[in-house]
């Protein structure tokens with residue numbers, strides 16, 4: 242048989258039908274649902290008198306539009322409350338398992354999938370959210386879909402899909418202290434651009450990737466969409482299996498052993514080829530900070546804010562000019578001179594336990610700068626609980642951070658957590674678009690350690706020079 | 712979904728690259744649970760200033776573009792969030808055709824599901840269309856999906872390519888779900904053979 246890539250193997254397993262000149266009909270193993278992109282899809286089912294085909298393969302939570310403050314109070318915003326209510330009602334009517342606001346398993350959909358062991362190697366996973374790519378860290382084929390497709394999956398458990406092309410992103414070298422998964426993926430996006438991987442599924446390979454923990458792998462796959470990719474994947478290995486074993490919904494006993502045997506076969510065959518390839522070495526990557534209004538507008542902490550003339554095309558120059566104006570930055574300013582007003586540690590990119598540990602270590606026995614307001618929003622209630630058991634929350638609170646309930650929060654600022662006009666934020670999230678964290682707000686994407694250090698110093702610092710007070 | 716065969720309409724320019732779906736429809740409007748009524752919020756943060764007054768410097772606020780139904784814009788249009796509220800807002804505001812040199816995948820796909828035709832033309836041609844509008848010049852274009860060609864009265868003509876299946880569905884306004892439901896038998900067969908270990912606890916409850 243022709244050597245195949247990880248993606249091709251998972252794809253081939255799920256094609257129900259492939260007629261000439263038509264998209265494939267792909268079977269979906271897991272459909273994750275949240276409150277913002279599903280109400281119109283459930284309405285569509287009702288409108289056409291269609292049933293939900295596999296309630297058992299559908300799992301829902303609420304995350305985008307939930308308060309991160311006291312959950313025993315009613316939601317203040319009436320439209321938000323109606324959206325939350327709609328999800329409760331829909332899940333009840335169609336028999337969908339829902340991890341609601343009061344559930345100890347509630348959290349950002351891409352944090353709870355893996356935590357619950359719902360995310361497994363070789364599965365096809367979709368959700369009406371672009372960062373579904375996160376689940377690819379387990380060797381699943383996971384991608385975001387629109388609401389019409391959510392309805393399609395609800396009704397048929399299938400999707401019509403054109404087969405994407407493949408791209409290998411190989412990261413060579415070792416990760417030195419201070420350099421994180423977030424810096425790797427930001428460097429990849431800065432290199433290939435936000436449309437660099439459009440139409441492809443990325444597979445991340447190489448020594449640096451193999452040595453990453455599952456949580457770090459999720460950070461990498463999460464931001465595949467910011468490079469334009471449909472999905473990002475990493476071949477499952479011992480690290481993956483060790484993470485999954487014992488997770489509530491993962492297979493157990495004999496089934497786990499059988500599954501493991503099967504999952505091992507998913508790795509890309511020797512001699513298989515990708516349509517495109519990008520190679521980076523960690524030796525050439527420094528901690529990253531974005532300066533603009535697109536995740537590709539990033540640079541190294543040791544660098545300066547670029548000027549429009551440093552770009553070759555007219556279109557890039559125009560975008561740069563606009564971005565600098567929006568961000569209130571002057572070309573040539575050293576990145577370390579940029580002062581921040583807010584720090585946000587959270588989002589499906591960087592709000593898992595390891596992220597919080599890394600940030601806590603940086604701020605331990607220090608105080609948040611007097612002109613900075615900083616907050617931590619754990620990715621899920623389980624992350625929050627685990628962090629509290631380790632006493633991480635106390636480190637954050639002692640340093641002057643706020644410690645919140647789980648949800649998307651200021652990653653998209655749909656709830657009450659927003660930046661004010663012209664406020665500047667060091668954020669561990671994934672998008673720095675205009676107004677993403679609040680109208681007029683200025684977002685700089687960084688790793689959790691870099692965000693934590695910026696909270697203490699009040700401006701960006703090179704975390705590689707940080708003195709930890711353990 | 713309303714089919715598109717031939718569409719003639721006024722063209723409006725939005726000369727920016729990488730316009731993301733957060734700009735097309737900002738998140739504060741995603742709380743609604745309906746599919747309609749999003750047009751009033753289209754490009755909200757660009758269209759209106761902080762006090763909610765129309766910003767006269769924004770291209771699409773200029774009087775000559777008010778009833779446009781074709782949007783010409785920069786590369787990688789629709790990147791970012793998968794929110795289908797973006798095409799819903801465009802459609803609700805009267806847009807049936809978008810012209811750009813490239814699109815983000817999910818947005819591109821979402822357009823077809825909603826009866827919007829996203830046309831891909833070479834960057835030069837798009838720039839040519841944009842520069843014609845720089846002086847405030849307005850014109851109509853006719854987009855013919857049957858022939859896959861765009862023309863205007865003044866002799867502009869450009870062919871474009873669309874995936875034949877997508878074109879077929881758009882020409883006929885076909886409902887994808889109904890098409891897949893016809894495969895019931897194959898789906899059932901596939902389900903019988905799925906490996907046991909995908910049947911997680913959630914599944915076993917039923």
Ligand code: SF4
Pocket residue numbers: 304305349350351370372588589590648649652653670671
């Ligand atoms: S944390 Fe941010 S990126 Fe992740 S799912 Fe929520 S809104 Fe989307």
